[in-house]
Amino acid sequence: QSVLTQPPSASGAPGQRVIISCSGTNSNIGSNYVYWYQQIPGAAPRLIIHRNDQRPSGVPDRFSGSRSGTSASLAISGLRSEDEVDYYCASWDNNLSGVIFGGGTKLTVL
């Protein structure tokens, strides 16, 4: 059972905007950075958001992140078919003294 809670699935039509949520607690999201990873099945994950809302070089600006209190969100605008993969949030947890991942969200582009 993941300490960070994500919806197992999300969907949107091509060109639309979709938001994936990540809910935590004061010991993780509430006091530490949130990171988002994109994973194509069978491949290693790719970092797409760091420090809550920063995009690494090479990540399109269609991807954006935010954090408010003990929750975080990943927004993907202008949905494309290649966005139809899995997304994970992650943060450090002060109580566990470890990194925790959300359970992952499978995005479907309708």
Place this chain on the structure above:
Amino acid sequence: EVLLLQSGGGLVQPGGSLRLSCAASGFVFNTYALKWVRQAPGKGLEWVSEISASGTTTYYGDFAKGRFTISRDNSRGTVFLTMTNLRVDDAAIYYCAKGEMRGEPARIDYWGQGVAVTVSS
């Protein structure tokens, strides 16, 4: 270019042991923490362990405590994960990983190719 080349996966019986290795290059090895992340078949990502740049500080997921040991050889640029008393639910792809920034343990910019660990009798 940062490269993390893993080896050591395979099939092991329940209760058995296995050591994974990760040979790193493309950065100053002894200045970065390194970590292991795993992914069971059809499941999500799960953080396993992290070791500090010097090797003096280690962190483990609850499931790994007492069974897994992370270590590093800074002279060889290699990090290890020694797994003992393996269980069926330890079966997963294990990734060696590294972040770009020091002090951000949840940040992973580089991943090894992953090795499969199968635990079965």
